[in-house]
Amino acid sequence: MTATATLAPATAELATAEPAPAAKKELTEALLYLDAVTVTFDGFRALNALSFTVDPGEMRAVIGPNGAGKTTMMDVITGKTRPDRGDVFFDGGITDLTKLDETQIATLGIGRKFQKPTVFENHTVLDNLRLALKGQRRALPNIFRRESAAARERIDEIFETIRLTEHRDRLGGALSHGQKQWLEIGMLLAQDPKLLLVDEPVAGMTDAETAQTAELLRAINANGHSVVVVEHDMTFVRDLGVRVMCLHEGSVLAEGTLDQVSANERVIEVYLGR
Amino acid sequence: MTSSARLSRLPRVLCAALALLFAAALVQRVEAQDISAALGQLTTNKYDDTEAALGALALSGSPAAAGIVSALADGKLFFGGTPPRVFIEGTGGALLDPLTMQPVADAPAVKPVRVNNRIRRAIDAASGALSLVSLDAAKRREAALAVGRSRDEAALPALEMALGKETDPKVKSAMNLARASILIGKEGITPAERIAAVELVGAEGNQDALAILRSVPESAAPEVKQAAAAAIEGIERNLALWGVAQNVWYGLSLGSVLLLAAIGLAITFGVMGVINMAHGEMVMLGAYTTYVVQEVIRTSYPGLFDASLLIAIPLAFVFTGLIGVLIERTVIRFLYGRALETLLATWGISLILQQAIRTIFGPTNREVGAPSWMSGSFEIGHLSITSGRLWIIVFALMVFFALLATLRLTRIGLEMRAVTQNRRMAASMGIRTNWVDAMTFGLGSGIAGMAGVALSQIDNVSPNLGQSYIIDSFLVVVFGGVGNLWGTLVGAMTLGVANKLLEPYAGAVLGKISLLVIVILFIQKRPRGLFALKGRSIEA
Amino acid sequence: MSTSPMNMTRQPALLGTSGIIFLAVLVAVSVLVPVLNLAVAPDSAVHVPTYVVSLLGKYLTYALLALSVDLIWGYVGILSLGQGAFFALGGYAMGMYLMRQIGTRGVYGDPVLPDFMVFLNWKELPWFWYGFDMFPFAALMVLLAPGLLALVFGWFAFRSRVTGVYLSIITQAMTFALLLAFFRNDMGFGGNNGLTDFKDILGFNIQADGTRLVLFVLSALALALGYVLCRFLVRSHFGKVLVAIRDAETRVRFTGYRAENYKLVAFVVSAMLAGIAGALYVPQVGIINPSEFSPANSIEIIVWVAVGGRGTLVGAALGAVLVNYAKTYFTSGILAPYWLFMLGGLFVAVTLFLPKGIVGTFYEWREKRRQHDDIPDEPLATPRPAE
Numbered sequence A: 001m002t003a004t005a006t007l008a009p010a011t012a013e014l015a016t017a018e019p020a021p022a023a024k025k026e027l028t029e030a031l032l033y034l035d036a037v038t039v040t041f042d043g044f045r046a047l048n049a050l051s052f053t054v055d056p057g058e059m060r061a062v063i064g065p066n067g068a069g070k071t072t073m074m075d076v077i078t079g080k081t082r083p084d085r086g087d088v089f090f091d092g093g094i095t096d097l098t099k100l101d102e103t104q105i106a107t108l109g110i111g112r113k114f115q116k117p118t119v120f121e122n123h124t125v126l127d128n129l130r131l132a133l134k135g136q137r138r139a140l141p142n143i144f145r146r147e148s149a150a151a152r153e154r155i156d157e158i159f160e161t162i163r164l165t166e167h168r169d170r171l172g173g174a175l176s177h178g179q180k181q182w183l184e185i186g187m188l189l190a191q192d193p194k195l196l197l198v199d200e201p202v203a204g205m206t207d208a209e210t211a212q213t214a215e216l217l218r219a220i221n222a223n224g225h226s227v228v229v230v231e232h233d234m235t236f237v238r239d240l241g242v243r244v245m246c247l248h249e250g251s252v253l254a255e256g257t258l259d260q261v262s263a264n265e266r267v268i269e270v271y272l273g274r
Numbered sequence B: 001m002t003s004s005a006r007l008s009r010l011p012r013v014l015c016a017a018l019a020l021l022f023a024a025a026l027v028q029r030v031e032a033q034d035i036s037a038a039l040g041q042l043t044t045n046k047y048d049d050t051e052a053a054l055g056a057l058a059l060s061g062s063p064a065a066a067g068i069v070s071a072l073a074d075g076k077l078f079f080g081g082t083p084p085r086v087f088i089e090g091t092g093g094a095l096l097d098p099l100t101m102q103p104v105a106d107a108p109a110v111k112p113v114r115v116n117n118r119i120r121r122a123i124d125a126a127s128g129a130l131s132l133v134s135l136d137a138a139k140r141r142e143a144a145l146a147v148g149r150s151r152d153e154a155a156l157p158a159l160e161m162a163l164g165k166e167t168d169p170k171v172k173s174a175m176n177l178a179r180a181s182i183l184i185g186k187e188g189i190t191p192a193e194r195i196a197a198v199e200l201v202g203a204e205g206n207q208d209a210l211a212i213l214r215s216v217p218e219s220a221a222p223e224v225k226q227a228a229a230a231a232i233e234g235i236e237r238n239l240a241l242w243g244v245a246q247n248v249w250y251g252l253s254l255g256s257v258l259l260l261a262a263i264g265l266a267i268t269f270g271v272m273g274v275i276n277m278a279h280g281e282m283v284m285l286g287a288y289t290t291y292v293v294q295e296v297i298r299t300s301y302p303g304l305f306d307a308s309l310l311i312a313i314p315l316a317f318v319f320t321g322l323i324g325v326l327i328e329r330t331v332i333r334f335l336y337g338r339a340l341e342t343l344l345a346t347w348g349i350s351l352i353l354q355q356a357i358r359t360i361f362g363p364t365n366r367e368v369g370a371p372s373w374m375s376g377s378f379e380i381g382h383l384s385i386t387s388g389r390l391w392i393i394v395f396a397l398m399v400f401f402a403l404l405a406t407l408r409l410t411r412i413g414l415e416m417r418a419v420t421q422n423r424r425m426a427a428s429m430g431i432r433t434n435w436v437d438a439m440t441f442g443l444g445s446g447i448a449g450m451a452g453v454a455l456s457q458i459d460n461v462s463p464n465l466g467q468s469y470i471i472d473s474f475l476v477v478v479f480g481g482v483g484n485l486w487g488t489l490v491g492a493m494t495l496g497v498a499n500k501l502l503e504p505y506a507g508a509v510l511g512k513i514s515l516l517v518i519v520i521l522f523i524q525k526r527p528r529g530l531f532a533l534k535g536r537s538i539e540a
Numbered sequence C: 001m002s003t004s005p006m007n008m009t010r011q012p013a014l015l016g017t018s019g020i021i022f023l024a025v026l027v028a029v030s031v032l033v034p035v036l037n038l039a040v041a042p043d044s045a046v047h048v049p050t051y052v053v054s055l056l057g058k059y060l061t062y063a064l065l066a067l068s069v070d071l072i073w074g075y076v077g078i079l080s081l082g083q084g085a086f087f088a089l090g091g092y093a094m095g096m097y098l099m100r101q102i103g104t105r106g107v108y109g110d111p112v113l114p115d116f117m118v119f120l121n122w123k124e125l126p127w128f129w130y131g132f133d134m135f136p137f138a139a140l141m142v143l144l145a146p147g148l149l150a151l152v153f154g155w156f157a158f159r160s161r162v163t164g165v166y167l168s169i170i171t172q173a174m175t176f177a178l179l180l181a182f183f184r185n186d187m188g189f190g191g192n193n194g195l196t197d198f199k200d201i202l203g204f205n206i207q208a209d210g211t212r213l214v215l216f217v218l219s220a221l222a223l224a225l226g227y228v229l230c231r232f233l234v235r236s237h238f239g240k241v242l243v244a245i246r247d248a249e250t251r252v253r254f255t256g257y258r259a260e261n262y263k264l265v266a267f268v269v270s271a272m273l274a275g276i277a278g279a280l281y282v283p284q285v286g287i288i289n290p291s292e293f294s295p296a297n298s299i300e301i302i303v304w305v306a307v308g309g310r311g312t313l314v315g316a317a318l319g320a321v322l323v324n325y326a327k328t329y330f331t332s333g334i335l336a337p338y339w340l341f342m343l344g345g346l347f348v349a350v351t352l353f354l355p356k357g358i359v360g361t362f363y364e365w366r367e368k369r370r371q372h373d374d375i376p377d378e379p380l381a382t383p384r385p386a387e
């Protein structure tokens, strides 16, 4: 309680730092726009008046201690959790995400990798990608769907990107933890979303793999996709070399380059404990 | 049906017997000349005279009159001798003096006083009137109510006579009501008198009063009819409310049955997440435990019959609890986290248990008796409440709160909750999760067994007993919100009351069907039930 | 950037080895049984009497029913404890047609009203009996009645994301509600006694050996077509989405698929298959009554599938025939009182010791043996033992 009370001035400062007309501009220019989003679970505030924006083509890293609300933020954006209050807009303020369900949001072009890697365990790696590949999503037409040459080509491309070509016929469930992470990123690529939400992509990876993942995400971003990455691994975040946002108790605590953020007293306090 | 007929006959028999007793006891105070003329009329062997004598006896206020009238009714009144006298035939054929009830020494040859239908009617009227002056207030009130129901104008003089003497206020109001009921339909009274009567009857507010008010004659003055219509409307509104209250009571009673059946499931399904399709069979085993206990008592300790249920409750708890532990240890523990497989395996167990009982006890219903304290009924206002149902409600609530207390206050309750919330953490803190699982399942099963003891009182004890409860129980638990005991309580009571309130409109079967449909729709609206737990444990 | 040739060979064949064996057996049976019934002298050891033909026909309809359950349980993870309701509805649709065919040959000789309506003193045919004197209409109803129920029920259930055991319980409540409803005389479906005393079907005497044989062969044909249909569905892109829903429904939604629509299509197809099974069942056993709606019946179907092997299609059909053969065998002999013990034990044993069923276990064994073989054509997706 006291923590949120002391936090309030800091967030207020952030919000008032920009003049009012800029907010409007922000909304129409932003790919993703969150304003004063609050989520409570049985009285516990997982998100507390969270506000931030992501520009088209931007890659953003999100850090924050356990329970800061990072996953909940993604749940809100993807429609898994409805906010109690606040606005969530996509695509320059055209669509209000709080009114849509997961499927509609996914169709709009928001892809998500889960914190706990979830692939289709009883499907082969190839089928996992086929299922994710952008294309017909309706039930009846999919009964008679035939795979096009273009689709096949695209899948092969993705296989090269995620380096799982030799595993294409193995079942998804048989992959190692790291491989599953890569497969899930591959599925995200196949979906070809405008915005990728990536929750802890390098958990369980070796240092080399971590570096490769950072490289992969940068490449994806360079291709014009916007990316929001949640990660605890600071080396990885540094490798990404993008704007960093630190969440704490459901609000933005600090924002800037990694060096700026990690120099922030409040961030240090939060990470090292009181 | 037969029992109610027997009940209504009871007061008359009692009345006659009591009257005889009092007549014998108070014989000294009798003033013989009071009824001697009437006694003389009984010896003329003429129906007209007999009828007149009955009228006189009814109004005489003599304590001996009741005995004489009932003797006549039973064909035990004789006359004979010179001058002709009246005798009552006592036990063993001895002739008794009607006033003293002492055997007469020089019994002459006698003939019975003849009775035909007209006389029989007169006897009924006379004995009714005599009850009005009985020494027992309850009996006088009973008689007044009977007269009020019969609305026999001929009873009016007797009624007014009794009213003059009456001192007990309750009896007096009953007599006033009876008088008013008669007056409403009587010819030749003033409208003001009639309106007063209408209002008096209207204040009574029951079904009988309605019938009386509806019989206000066409010829009555308009203001009388208006008053009657107003009174009828008031009563109908009142009765409708009572009718709803009665249905709510039935609903609560059904709800408590559902609660009993579901509460064990709330533990195994709600707390452990185990779908136990054999839950109904645990209930059935509890009912059969009751049966066995009663059989043993019947053959060996008949005096203990009233305690049979109290003995059966702990036995059923232990027995079904042990069976539950056995099932958990041998089957269910291999299936944790595989809800649908558990469902199938426990269904198999339920088939086995049913067939086992069928093999041992046969496929037909077994007779389980009700102890005396479970039978009988009483009324509150226009509500009729049977003791058996009342006890079941009390029992269900007791079980519910005992369970709540167990979970909240005891060590094992704490461990159960810990294991539910985080099995691995609980294990690493030294809780023997295996043991807790077995205990939890045993507890749920044991409670089902206790429910069976109660259900044996209201349902047929047959191998299929459990089957009829399993679907309802699941619906209650799911409707109330899984993992929430209070939800189960509210769910059970809501479904019970809703069912009984629907029944008058839809009939029993359609009511049940519509309830099922409503619950199905409800679950689809709120898949996690009324009191859904919000949290990650549920989603996992 | 190069197209891998492997990519194209991955699609499993419409019929795997076991599918071909399955269809071959069906063809063989539907040729052999009529031959052994008609062409072999009744006193011969290999003669198949007509009552056995009908019995076998009944098994085949059960196999189709099991197939319909496997489609949704094995591939979508929907454990319907109300599949018997769809079967019964199909059966009632057929029964109503057969009732109307009786005409004046009923006990009361009413040209329009079935006997039970005359008995109940009804004066005219209820509106929902109209049209059932025409076979095409009745046949349409065999599909539509279960299909519509499944559509409405599934639309509500899947849209509000009722899943797992909750779904199982409300499907059970659904069939229970129908059981109560069909028991009522004033529902107009013959109440307790149901529909029976059928005379003929499409003008052929329903008791005649020839009719029985035709019905038997039709049942085999329906089973074969049902199998091919299911197989076609589950190996399509649609079917892959179904399996994905079974394993990770949330993930499917986040991938942009409307999971409820996929489930709904599968549920409706499954209900229609069950309806067809019911329609073929009724003329062969000669009666349909409300007990077909009883929850116990529906749950028994599940054990057929579990015994044969969930998610294998062939296994479901095999399980249905095996369990029902055992039932016929045991309930007719001195072992009759023990049948329920056996059935109950079967439920427990299969879930504990044979979670993949006969066929699933066989596939697993074969898979192990040819670990290095590149292209398994089966299983499409044997489910994990967990739901």
Ligand SMILES: Nc1ncnc2c1ncn2[C@@H]1O[C@H](COP(=O)(O)OP(=O)(O)OP(=O)(O)O)[C@@H](O)[C@H]1O
Pocket (backbone or CB within 6 Å): A041, A045, A046, A064, A065, A066, A067, A068, A069, A070, A071, A072, A073, A115, B534, B535, B536
């Ligand atoms: N469905 C839920 N029910 C109850 N509480 C929840 C739920 N989802 C999240 N929470 C709570 O909200 C808070 C934020 O959770 P969240 O998963 O967003 O944290 P996070 O920042 O992703 O943490 P981590 O780094 O550990 O993944 C936590 O305290 C969590 O317990």
Ligand SMILES: [Mg+2]
Pocket (backbone or CB within 6 Å): A070, A071, A072, A115, A199
């Ligand atoms: Mg997280």
